[in-house]
Amino acid sequence: xxxxxxxxxxxxxxxxxxxxxxxxxxxxxxxxxxxxxxxxxxxxxxxxxxxxxxxxxxxxxxxxxxxxxxxxxxxxxxxxxxxxxxxxxxxxxxxxxxxxxxxxxxxxxxxxxxxxxxxxxxxxxxxxxxxxxxxxxxxxxxxxxxxxxxxxxxxxxxxxxxxxxxxxxxxxxxxxxxxxxxxxxxxxxxxxxxxxxxxxxxxxxxxxxxxxxxxxxxxxxxxxxxxxxxxxxxxxxxxxxxxxxxxxxxxxxxxxxxxxxxxxxxxxxxxxxxxxxxxxxxxxxxxxxxxxxxxxxxxxxxxxxxxxxxxxxxxxxxxxxxxxxxxxxxxxxxxxxxxxxxxxxxxxxxxxxxxxxxxxxxxxxxxxxxxxxxxxxxxxxxxxxxxxxxxxxxxxxxxxxxxxxxxxxxxxxxxxxxxxxxxxxxxxxxxxxxxxxxxxxxxxxxxxxxxxxxxxxxxxxxxxxxxxxxxxxxxxxxxxxxxxxxxxxxxxxxxxxxxxxxxxxxxxxxxxxxxxxxxxxxxxxxxxxxxxxxxxxxxxxxxxxxxxxxxxxxxxxxxxxxxxxxxxxxxxxxxxxxxxxxxxxxxxxxxxxxxxxxxxxxxxxxxxxxxxxxxxxxxxxxxxxxxxxxxxxxxxxxxxxxxxxxxxxxxxxxxxxxxxxxxxxxxxxxxxxxxxxxxxxxxxxxxxxxxxxxxxxxxxxxxxxxxxxxxxxxxxxxxxxxxxxxxxxxxxxxxxxxxxxxxxxxxxxxxxxxxxxxxxxxxxxxxxxxxxxxxxxxxxxxxxxxxxxxxxxxxxxxxxxxxxxxxxxxxxxxxxxxxxxxxxxxxxxxxxxxxxxx
Ligand code: 44T
Numbered sequence: 001x002x003x004x005x006x007x008x009x010x011x012x013x014x015x016x017x018x019x020x021x022x023x024x025x026x027x028x029x030x031x032x033x034x035x036x037x038x039x040x041x042x043x044x045x046x047x048x049x050x051x052x053x054x055x056x057x058x059x060x061x062x063x064x065x066x067x068x069x070x071x072x073x074x075x076x077x078x079x080x081x082x083x084x085x086x087x088x089x090x091x092x093x094x095x096x097x098x099x100x101x102x103x104x105x106x107x108x109x110x111x112x113x114x115x116x117x118x119x120x121x122x123x124x125x126x127x128x129x130x131x132x133x134x135x136x137x138x139x140x141x142x143x144x145x146x147x148x149x150x151x152x153x154x155x156x157x158x159x160x161x162x163x164x165x166x167x168x169x170x171x172x173x174x175x176x177x178x179x180x181x182x183x184x185x186x187x188x189x190x191x192x193x194x195x196x197x198x199x200x201x202x203x204x205x206x207x208x209x210x211x212x213x214x215x216x217x218x219x220x221x222x223x224x225x226x227x228x229x230x231x232x233x234x235x236x237x238x239x240x241x242x243x244x245x246x247x248x249x250x251x252x253x254x255x256x257x258x259x260x261x262x263x264x265x266x267x268x269x270x271x272x273x274x275x276x277x278x279x280x281x282x283x284x285x286x287x288x289x290x291x292x293x294x295x296x297x298x299x300x301x302x303x304x305x306x307x308x309x310x311x312x313x314x315x316x317x318x319x320x321x322x323x324x325x326x327x328x329x330x331x332x333x334x335x336x337x338x339x340x341x342x343x344x345x346x347x348x349x350x351x352x353x354x355x356x357x358x359x360x361x362x363x364x365x366x367x368x369x370x371x372x373x374x375x376x377x378x379x380x381x382x383x384x385x386x387x388x389x390x391x392x393x394x395x396x397x398x399x400x401x402x403x404x405x406x407x408x409x410x411x412x413x414x415x416x417x418x419x420x421x422x423x424x425x426x427x428x429x430x431x432x433x434x435x436x437x438x439x440x441x442x443x444x445x446x447x448x449x450x451x452x453x454x455x456x457x458x459x460x461x462x463x464x465x466x467x468x469x470x471x472x473x474x475x476x477x478x479x480x481x482x483x484x485x486x487x488x489x490x491x492x493x494x495x496x497x498x499x500x501x502x503x504x505x506x507x508x509x510x511x512x513x514x515x516x517x518x519x520x521x522x523x524x525x526x527x528x529x530x531x532x533x534x535x536x537x538x539x540x541x542x543x544x545x546x547x548x549x550x551x552x553x554x555x556x557x558x559x560x561x562x563x564x565x566x567x568x569x570x571x572x573x574x575x576x577x578x579x580x581x582x583x584x585x586x587x588x589x590x591x592x593x594x595x596x597x598x599x600x601x602x603x604x605x606x607x608x609x610x611x612x613x614x615x616x617x618x619x620x621x622x623x624x625x626x627x628x629x630x631x632x633x634x635x636x637x638x639x640x641x642x643x644x645x646x647x648x649x650x651x652x653x654x655x656x657x658x659x660x661x662x663x664x665x666x667x668x669x670x671x672x673x674x675x676x677x678x679x680x681x682x683x684x685x686x687x688x689x690x691x692x693x694x695x696x697x698x699x700x701x702x703x704x705x706x707x708x709x710x711x712x713x714x715x716x717x718x719x720x721x722x723x724x725x726x727x728x729x730x731x732x733x734x735x736x737x738x739x740x741x742x743x744x745x746x747x748x749x750x751x752x753x754x755x756x757x758x759x760x761x762x763x764x765x766x767x768x769x770x771x772x773x774x775x776x777x778x779x780x781x782x783x784x785x786x787x788x789x790x791x792x793x794x795x796x797x798x799x800x801x802x803x804x805x806x807x808x809x810x811x812x813x814x815x816x817x818x819x820x821x822x823x824x825x826x827x828x829x830x831x832x833x834x835x836x837x838x
Contacts (some may be wrong), residue, residue: 003557007121007654018390019030024057027053027057027511028054028057028058028061030056031051031053031054031057032061032279034046034047034048034050034080034649035050035051035054035068035072035121036068036827037760038050038658039068039071039072040566041529042075044072044075044076044079045076045079047072047076048072048073048092048332050078051065051068051069051072051608052099055069055099058702059099062099062100063825066100066103068072069096069100070103070105070106070278071092071101073092073106074109074649075111076092077089077092077093077109077113077384078199080092080425081113081116081611083619086105086117089113090113093106093109093110093113094257095735097110097296102133103133104129104131104133104134104137104140105130107126107127107130107131107133107140108126108127108137108140108143109127109774110126111123111125111126111127111130111143112143112424113138114126115143115147115477117775118377118769120147120150120151121151121212121213121214123143123147123150124144124151125145126666127140127143127144127147127518128144130143130144130326131144138751138818138819138821139819141820141821142821143159144810145715145716145717147714148713148714149715149719151212151214151713152214152215152710152713154692154693155430155487156190156191156294156710157691157692157694157695157710157714158430158691159190159430159664159693160191160193160432160695160700160701160706160707160710161430161695161696161700161737162429162700163690163699163700163702164421165421165429165430166193166427166700166701166702166706168195168415168419168420168421168700169193169256169258169298169415169419170201170302170417170702171193171195171418171419172298172299172416172418172419172596172692173194173197173198173201173254173298175297175383175416175418176190176200176254176296176416176487177198177201177202177203177254178201178202179518180253181203181250181254181296182202182203182205182251182686183203183204183205183206183207183250183251183253183254183280184198184202184205184206184252184253184254184255184256185207185208185239185242185248185252185254185255185256185280185281186198186206186207186208186209186256186257187209187239187256187257187272187276188209188211188239188257188258188259188267188272189208189215189217189218189234189256190191190209190210191207191211191215191706191709192208192218192219192222192223192232192234192284193220193222193701193706194208194256194257194258194485194712195219195223195232195256196206196222196226196228196232196688196704197256197702198229198256199228199232200253203254204233204525205233206231206233206237207232207233207234207252208232208233208234208235208603209234209237209238209242209411210234210235210236210238210610211236211237211238212246213236215564216234216235216236216793218607218709218710219234220711222233222704222706222709222710225705225706225708225709226704226705230318230655233248234479239272239275239276240271240272240275242279242280244279244280245343247641248280250480251280251281251282251295252280252281252282253281253282253293253294253296254295254296254297254298255273255276255280255281255295255296255297256297256298257269257272257273257297257298257299257360258283258299258412259272260299261353261434262351262353262410262423262431262432262433262434263351263353263409263434263464263465264302264304264409264411264434264465264838265460265463265464265465266293266350266464266465268463269377270375270386270460270463271384271387271463272389272429273297273377273383274380274383274384274387275418276297276381277295278380281295281296281297282294282295283295284296284378284379284380285378289357289690292316296378297377297378298378298415298416299377299413299414299415299416300377300378300414300415300416300417301374301375301376301377301378301414302374302375302377302412302413302414303371303373303374303409303411303412303414304369304371304372304373304374304375304409304410304411304465305369305372305409305410305411305412305442306370306371306372306394306396306407306408306409306422306456306467307366307369307370307407307409308365308366308396308398308404308407308448308454309356309363309364309365309366309367309370309404309406309407309408310361310363310364310366310400310402310403310405310490311356311359311361311362311364311405311406311716312361313359313360313361313363313435314354314359314363314405314406314435315403315405316334316517316518316521316789317336317437317514317517317518318325318338318352318405318406318437318439318514318517319336319405319437319439319517320334320512320517320520320521321521322520322521322523323822325520325523325526325574325578326526326527326529326578327522327530327581328526328574328577328578328581328603328607329603329606329607330520330574330603331511331603331606332731333509333599333602334509334511334512334517334520334599335354335439335509335510335511335512336437336439336508336511336512336514336517337349337511337512337513337514338350338351338352338435338436338437338514338703339437339439339511342387345713349560350464350465350466350718351409351434351435351465351466352434352435352437352463352514353432353433353434353435354408354433355431355432355433355434356425356433357407357425357426358722358725358727359368359722359723359725360722360724361788364400364402365398365400365710366398366399366401366402366404366448367396367397367398367399367400367433367454367742368397368399369424369590369722370394370396372394372409372422372456372458373458373460373465374384374465381407386752387460387463389459389460389461389462390459390460391457391458391459391460392457392459393455393456393457393458393470393716394456394457394458394824395453395454396453396454396455396456397447397451397452397453398449398450398451398452398453398454399450400450401447401448401449402447402448403446403447403448403470404438404446404447404448404454404472405437405438405446406435406436406437406440407435407436407456407467407469408425408433408434408435408436409433409434409436409465410422410423410424410425410431410433410434411423411468412424412735420518423833425655427572430691431621434465436466436467436468447664448472449474449475451474451475452471452472452473452474452475452650453472453473454469454471455470455472455473456469456470457469457470468812469646472815472817478685492736493826509514509598510572510595510596510598511595512571512572513571513647514571515647515792516571516790516791518790519572519573519791520572520574522789522790522791523789524783524787524789525783525789525790525791526575526578528777528781528783529575529578529641529777530578530582531777532577532673532777532778532781533575533579533582533639533673534582535567535778535781536587536591536638536639536669536670536671536673536778537563537582537583537638537639537738538670539669540638540667541563541583541584542645543679543793550641553581555610555612556612557610558584559584559610559612559800560585560613561584562584562585562586562612562613563583563584563585563586563638563639564585564586564588564631564635564636564637564638564639565579565580565585565586565588565637565638565639565641566586566588566589566590566617566627566631566637566639566640566641566642567579567587567588567589568590568617568627568640568641568642568643568658569590569640569641569643570643570652571596571647571743572591572593572596572599572600573589573591573641574600575641576588576589576600576614577600577603577604577607577609577614579639580609580613580614581607581609585613585638586612586613586615586631586668587613587614587615588615588616588617588620588631589614589615589616589617590616590617590793591616591618592628597616600614601614618799626661628640628658628661628662628665629665630665635667636665636666636667636670637662637667637670638666638667638669638670638671638794639671639672639673640662640665640666640670640671640672640673641672641673642655642658642659642662642672642673642674642742644674644677644740644742644773644775645677645773645775645785645792646792647791647792647793648719648790648793649719649720649721649771649772649785649794650719650794650795650820650821650822651677651679651740651773651791651817651820651821651822652820653818653819653820654819655740655742655820656740656742656747656749656750657750657821659672659742659743663740663742663743663745671743671778672742672743673777673778674742674775674776674777674783675741675742675743675776675777675778676735676739676740676741676742676743676776677742677773677774677776678738678739678740678773678774678776679737679738679739679740679771679772679773679788679817679822680731680734680735680736680737680738680771680772680773680774681734681735681769681771681772681797681815681824682730682731682732682735682768682769682770683730683731683732683758683760683764683766683769683772683805683811683813684726684729684730684731684733684767684768684769684770684796685728685729685764685765685767685802686726686727686728686729686767686768687723687767688726688727688728689694689718689726689728689767689768689796689798690767690798690802692718692766693714693718693798694707694711694714695707695711706775716797716798716799716800717795717796717797717798717822717823718768718795718796719793719795720793720795720798721770721793721794721795721796722793722794723770723786723794724786724788726770728768728770728821729762730761730762731760731761731762731763731764731766731805732758732759732760732761733759733761735758736757736774736821737754737771737815737822737824738754738815738817740817750818750819751817751818751819752816752817753814753815753816753817754814754815754817755812755813755814756812756813756814756815757810757811757812757813757829758810758811758812758813758826759808759810760805760806760807760808760809760810760811761807763805763806764804764805765802765803765804765805766802766803767798767799767802767825768796768798769796769799769813769824769826770794770795770796770797771794771795771796771797772784772785772786772794772795773785773792797822797823797824799826802827809825809828810829811827811828811829812827812828812829813825813826814827
């Protein structure tokens with residue numbers, strides 16, 4: 001191509017180049033100057049444009065301006081986000097990543113933007129990249145672990161580690177393929193393991209689909225890692241969207257799937273298979289047809305079993321059974337979201353799940369197991385009839401006396417005639433059971449005796465398994481009408497259960513999360529706070545504060561000298577009512593859900609609290625405001641209650657930052673509750689915990705190479721742990737690892753570490769360090785989050801690799817606290833060898 005002549009320019013080539021260089025340098029320095037000026041003026045958009053120009057003209061300056069550029073980008077991105085200029089926002093990041101492709105801060109920030117706009121899977125990719133680029137980045141770590149838990153649910157690890165389950169599926173698939181099923185579709189392939197079984201067994205063509213982008217990507221990686229790319233055709237789609245011949249060329253002779261949850265149908269297997277039989281499978285087996293020409297499903301069917309159960313742990317999470325907590329009367333008006341009579345949609349869940357063999361406090365069977373439902377996955381009519389919502393009533397004989405807290409269900413999954421898996425509580429498996437709590441029985445009728453009959457209605461509305469208690473008939477004396485025989489009777493029976501003993505009141509039920517219900521039932525928690533609040537108040541308030549209300553001319557006058565208490569607990573909390581009862585106090589609740597406010601208001605009235613004593617703090621704030629502000633321009637708080645620990649067992653984000661602000665809002669002598677939080681932990685050996693955290697080599701996955709790919713999604717901190725029933729051996733005594741002092745004016749640092757010595761009390765392999773908290777409300781009052789009445793679960797830090805230890809030896813344990821995240825390093829002090837870090 002002929003070189004274009006410059007249109008202008010009379011100067012010689014050399015002179016022109018020299019001139020260009022000068023003007024380029026000029027341009028650069030002018031732009032740098034402008035960028036810096038704009039930064040000072042907070043004009044981030046213009047500053048950003050100048051920086052872009054500078055860095056594309058002079059890439060060598062990239063290092064020099066890196067931090068200013070990052071700062072400018074982050075600020076400009078914030079502005080674009082608030083202006084809803086999403087496209088411009090991402091364009092900026094793309095330009096930035098072209099300039100700094102290996103910059104973890106930009107990668108992580110891009111991930112954060114994607115995440116808050118709902119692109120979680122894409123976000124995960126950027127967090128992962130940021131973490132690879134800088135393994136020390138606390139922000140990238142925290143972000144990645146958060147999405148990893150969400151993208152790849154932890155049961156994937158458990159299932160892949162379940163060798164028995166893998167072998168059963170492998171045997172059933174081999175048998176079907178050998179018998180002639182040569183075209184296979186794996187629905188909900190996950191990591192692709194069942195597809196690889198089919199291909200290895202000799203299937204001619206294997207198709208696999210998964211609706212999750214992350215699982216699809218993972219399956220591609222796993223299939224390639226096993227040198228089977230090209231042999232399994234992977235589709236990122238829901239099976240119901242597969243079209244023939246658009247996506248796959250033919251109907252298949254075998255569908256394999258494990259899209260089942262603890263309640264069997266919760267992952268949509270009914271809808272999935274109804275569709276598959278209509279559009280994706282060959283005709284079902286008829287007389288004389290041979291395997292190559294008919295369709296078949298693995299699993300072939302299932303039987304669901306149910307059982308009536310007494311279980312205090314389930315009771316305390318699903319039913320408020322205390323009448324009074326720390327002086328506050330609680331008329332029953334609360335309900336768990338796991339409730340058969342709620343309309344589906346709002347807050348309702350059809351069942352919860354528990355591994356009953358590991359439930360703290362255990363459980364008692366009140367009936368024999370009964371057969372609740374059977375399903376034939378190879379029979380379209382059967383699938384359709386269950387999906388149509390038909391129901392049946394089953395009389396269940398009670399053979400043990402006790403409180404009827406729930407029904408539980410499990411199932412036997414028949415893969416074929418010879419191979420089956422059971423999810424029964426007594427089985428040594430990874431499976432949880434479905435739990436259907438019973439809530440609105442009056443307390444008296446919750447007790448059942450041998451000889452009673454409980455009638456259960458089993459149905460599948462909207463394709464979710466549902467068990468409802470219809471009636472309990474007492475031995476020979478039938479108290480209720482017995483089994484409802486018609487639909488209307490059943491509805492009446494259900495309706496009367498729903499209203500229960502609240503007849504005559506128009507009160508609306510307030511739905512609380514199970515941990516909130518457990519908290520209401522926790523008398524120790526509320527009594528401890530009551531005592532601690534009382535101590536602060538009596539230290540602060542002069543005697544006349546305790547004068548009777550009637551000594552004042554008006555409530556307004558009474559409350560002019562009130563002490564101010566702010567409860568910033570997340571979710572529902574009655575601590576403001578407890579505080580309000582303690583004297584001349586204005587209590588501010590930060591609940592913001594309408595129904596929660598209404599419930600708290602009703603409780604305040606029923607407990608005879610003055611109108612002025614309870615306020616809803618959210619009404620005083622503009623929605624975007626921080627909760628931590630002065631109560632009034634001329635007032636400060638006497639007490640601020642901070643919610644320090646999440647129900648899952650982690651420290652809440654930004655606790656130290658909040659404490660620092662809270663300290664500035666306290667009157668002299670005012671207190672933050674808790675004043676300090678001690679993190680306790682111990683060394684344990686727990687193979688069970690390992691199984692839940694990572695796939696353990698190729699052995700459980702029958703030689704297929706799956707672990708390295710899926711283990712990228714492992715996270716070092718395991719949450720929602722029941723420490724009291726975790727199968728483990730203690731290798732040290734519990735020790736205090738760290739202390740967060742929320743009242744100490746010097747403890748502003750959000751990151752610090754503490755090194756301690758730990759003595760090994762038993763030889764073994766340290767695999768994890770579970771941790772929990774002592775919340776010090778004041779000098780003498782402490783709440784332990786691992787207590788049996790606690791509404792908190794525990795967390796555990798799982799070591800990268802186990803550490804062999806000998807009884808009597810002393811190890812060095814460093815506990816790090818970094819922006820509310822806890823991590824640990826365990827090493828032998830003298831060898832200076834790092835065994836594990838995150
Ligand atoms: N049970 C876990 C396994 N999918 C649940 O995207 C076992 C539960 C469990 N893909 C107690 C114990 C355990 N088309 O990746 C998922 C999901 C995908 C589909 C394409 C469809 N129609 C579907 C439906 C689901 O299938 C994968 C597996 S589903 C869940 C398996 C420890 N409770």
